Amino acid sequence: MSSLEVSEEVRQYLKTPTFDNWQWEDAEIMVLLQVMYTDLDLTVTFNIEPEVLQRFLFEVYRRYNNIPFHNFKHCFCVTQMMYGLIWLTDLRSKMDSMDLLIMLSSAVCHDLDHTGYNNAYQINARTELALRYNDISPLENHHCAVAFEILERRDSNIFRNLSTDQYKRIREGIITCILATDMTRHNEVLNKFKSIVPVFDFSSREHKDLLMMVLIKVSDISNEARPMEVAEPWLDCLLQEFFNQSDVEKLEGLPISPFMDRDKVTKPSSQIGFIRFVLLPLFIELANLFPCLEPLWSSQHLEHLETYLLKRKCAAFERIFISCVDSFCFSSEAFSS
Numbered sequence: 001m002s003s004l005e006v007s008e009e010v011r012q013y014l015k016t017p018t019f020d021n022w023q024w025e026d027a028e029i030m031v032l033l034q035v036m037y038t039d040l041d042l043t044v045t046f047n048i049e050p051e052v053l054q055r056f057l058f059e060v061y062r063r064y065n066n067i068p069f070h071n072f073k074h075c076f077c078v079t080q081m082m083y084g085l086i087w088l089t090d091l092r093s094k095m096d097s098m099d100l101l102i103m104l105s106s107a108v109c110h111d112l113d114h115t116g117y118n119n120a121y122q123i124n125a126r127t128e129l130a131l132r133y134n135d136i137s138p139l140e141n142h143h144c145a146v147a148f149e150i151l152e153r154r155d156s157n158i159f160r161n162l163s164t165d166q167y168k169r170i171r172e173g174i175i176t177c178i179l180a181t182d183m184t185r186h187n188e189v190l191n192k193f194k195s196i197v198p199v200f201d202f203s204s205r206e207h208k209d210l211l212m213m214v215l216i217k218v219s220d221i222s223n224e225a226r227p228m229e230v231a232e233p234w235l236d237c238l239l240q241e242f243f244n245q246s247d248v249e250k251l252e253g254l255p256i257s258p259f260m261d262r263d264k265v266t267k268p269s270s271q272i273g274f275i276r277f278v279l280l281p282l283f284i285e286l287a288n289l290f291p292c293l294e295p296l297w298s299s300q301h302l303e304h305l306e307t308y309l310l311k312r313k314c315a316a317f318e319r320i321f322i323s324c325v326d327s328f329c330f331s332s333e334a335f336s337s
């Protein structure tokens with residue numbers, strides 16, 4: 001399949017958060033990524049030759065590892081959610097093409113060469129990455145460095161026709177976005193964004209940079225905002241990777257992350273806290289800025305939260321669920337009134 005052969009129907013479907021990645025082979029996914037660059041007019045605007053884009057995507061594909069969660073399919077899902085958000089929020093009319101190129105390319109590259117062991121493990125096990133980056137976001141620094149390694153080669157450098165100043169801006173932007181995906185910075189990024197949402201100004205570089213950081217973070221943790229038949233297999237993959245890490249931590253006598261321990265974690269216990277305390281607060285802020293997102297999203301993750309609460313036979317089910325629904329509705333109403 002070449003990008004020219006992708007039907008109009010698929011192109012429209014690709015712009016929606018209900019897109020089902022499990023229906024597509026990796027070779028097809030590679031073509032769909034090309035379609036995203038083309039349909040946002042990035043190939044024309046930045047003179048990205050088709051062969052160079054294909055080479056870049058192939059190198060990216062090669063540098064994702066065959067691990068349960070942080071693999072090429074995850075890279076695609078994050079990029080597809082970013083792409084969907086760009087269309088849903090009509091960002092093309094609010095941000096310049098350079099920003100869109102940064103957002104899409106950051107999503108594509110954001111987990112390059114992930115080994116399946118998180119930063120806590122890297123630091124505790126004193127891995128090569130932790131040593132190289134002095135325990136400061138070792139993984140995210142590595143993903144970013146691998147991205148620019150790919151871009152250093154002329155035949156896979158999709159930015160090769162940009163001016164020096166444009167390249168500098170792209171590099172700064174991609175580094176900012178990828179480093180923002182370190183979850184230890186979650187509250188810092190969320191709180192900064194919260195404080196600017198009421199006065200958000202699309203002509204402010206600082207505001208737009210924060211929005212881009214939030215968009216990649218939202219896309220990175222958005223599996224639960226997808227239909228259950230898409231989300232649930234992703235949770236199996238994530239838990240498989242988590243359990244594998246905690247098994248190794250046990251073997252090596254390292255501290256064990258409790259949310260990764262197969263003896264303690266179940267699907268509902270993992271997802272209830274994650275949806276309530278991580279995903280929901282972030283999504284609420286984004287929906288405050290873009291109220292159009294709320295009806296599309298809230299139904300999915302609130303429905304999943306309800307399912308997990310029921311599965312867990314959670315005694316506080318009603319109280320928790322109603323408070324989550326209320327917080328979502330209240331915040332969007334507060335913004336629109």
Ligand SMILES: Nc1nc2c(ncn2[C@@H]2O[C@@H]3COP(=O)(O)O[C@H]3[C@H]2O)c(=O)[nH]1
Nearest residue numbers: 181183220221222223224238270271274
């Ligand atoms: N429990 C849970 N954690 C998630 C989910 N999606 C993403 N995450 C976590 O959020 C993190 C985002 O950054 P990482 O990719 O490093 O690792 C991811 C997981 O640890 C999910 O659906 N459930």
Ligand SMILES: [Zn+2]
Nearest residue numbers: 078110111220
């Ligand atoms: Zn990721």
